[in-house]
Amino acid sequence: MTAVQSALPPGADPRAHTRLLAQVRAAALAGGTPPAAPRPVIGASWRRLRGSGLDPSCTPDVAPLDGAELERRRAESGLAPLLPVLRERLLPVARDAGQVLVVGDAACRVLWREGGAEVRRRADRLGFVEGSCWDEDVVGTNAIGTSVVVRASLQVHAAEHYAEGHQPWTCAAAPLRDPVTGRVLGVVDLSGPASTVHPSTIALVDAVAALAGQALQRAHTGHVERLRSLAAPILARLTGPALVVGVDGCTAAATGLAAPDRVALPEEVHSGAVWVPALGRCTVEPLPGGWLLRPCDPADGDRPAGLVLDLAGPRPQVQVTGASGSWRAGLSLRHAEILLALARHPAGRSAAALAADLFGDPTRTVTVRAEVSRLRRTLGSVLLTQPYRVDEDVAVEVLLPAPAARLLPASTAPLVQRLRCG
Structure with a gap:
């Protein structure tokens, strides 16, 4: 179970702590000196929101999704298979x-919301209904939105909420992750009146989110095994290198090449010619639950020409362009940090220099080498070694958020912290 921090300090009296939080919020948001510092994750969220101009005295009014759009999002979220375990473990507690x-x-x-009639009526008055939006950018610091921003489990209590109208509530949320890609699929949350706060709630929610991840991992393993059985007779009939991958890029079977465990596919895969940095040009054919990839002989000039590191959106992405087209994929936080460091230093970085950029500790070279190796399996010839650098023939562009304080909010890398401060 991931180590998580409760909003209540050990041994604190909930009512006294709630009063203290109100004093801290009032002073901090007014630009004064609070009687105690807000928790770092809360203080960082408040700074992001003050920089964006969101008014903490107003409770944002965002229309919920209509019924048809809510059903569409439920179907596309991939979260419905997790509902049984989430309900079994958390609904009785709620x-x-x-x-x-x-x-x-x-x-x-909010895709699903369940609980007792009285608390649901109170949530209705807050606008905390199915289809409502709890993005941090829109409604301020809250457990659902801020846990997605920082990619970690989070409890937000009373006056830790940015919006004044949310202070009567307490909430504890944990991201629900794809166990293969690490991508955040959604979030699970327990929320109620501030008087219902309990220090163990966040640990429980975090543990159940981990159980849900294990259920997804078992389902993924079963899918790969079925795809492997399907792939065996197909690959046996082929000449030349080929591999069969799932829709998430995980390799089920291969012939004629040393295939990686997972191929970073373009976000939109289609039949025909597709360029994948780790493999080059490939011919793609659809299979039930996956794709057949057949690497082609490299064409003249079929090399990457441009790389865009997009850090301005809700999640880091990289786009690589070449003569055969473009390719886009999501990035983990660590890989986004590495590419940002290399973009800032076109001449290249040693493992020690990268370790200082990422960890403030130049001795952590083993971790850096392992992470760069994983990133090179995604980007292929775009990344070079000795020193680590982007190929000098590839034009690099970095898209940064505005304000800069929103750059990779979950990152603690010294390089990122410097850039946030301008």
Whole structure:
């Protein structure tokens, strides 16, 4: 189970701590000196929101999704298979504690909300309904939206909420992750009146989110095994290199080449010619639950020409362009940090220099080498070694968020912290 921090300090009296949080929020948001520092994750969120101009005295009014759009998002979220384990483990707790169980998507839209009648009526008055939006950018610091921003489990209590109208509530949320790609699929949350706060709630929610991840991992393993059985007779009939991958890029079977465990596919895969940095040009054919990839002989000039590192959107992405077209994929936080460091230093970085950029510790070269090796399996010839650098023939562009304080919010890398401060 991931180590998580409760919003209540050990041994703290909930009512006294709630009063202290109100004093801290009032002073901090007014630009004064608070009687105690807010938790770092809360203080960082408040700074992002103050920089964006969101008014903490107003409770944002965002219209919920209509019924048809809500059903569409439920179907596309991939979260429905997790509902049985989430309900079994958390719904009894929610009912006993006078809270609601909420499951949202990666855009922080509430897809499902369940709990006792009284707390649901109170949530209705807050606008905390199915289809409502709890993105941090839109409604301020809250467990659902801020946990997705920082990619970690989070409890937000009372006046830790940015919006004044949310202070009567307490909430504890954990991201729901794809166990293969690490991508955040959504979020699970327990919320209720501030008087229902309990220090163990966040640990429980975090543990159940981990159980849900294990259920996804078992389902993924079964899918790969079925795809492997399907692939065997297909690959046996082929000449030349080929591999069969799932829709998430995980390799089920291969012939004629040393295939990686997972291929970073373009976000939109289609039949025909597709360029994948780790493999080059490939011919793609659809299979039930996956794709057949057949690498082609490299064409003249079929080399990457441009790389865009997009850090301005809700999640880091990289786009690589070449003569055969373009390719886009999501990045983990660590890989985004590495590419940012290399973009800032076109001449290249040693493992020690990268370790200082990422960890503030130049001795952590083993970790850096392992992460760059994983990234090179995604980007192929775009990344060079000795020193680590982007190929000098590839034009690099970095898209940064505005304000700079929103750059990779979950990152603690010294390089990122410097850039946030301008």
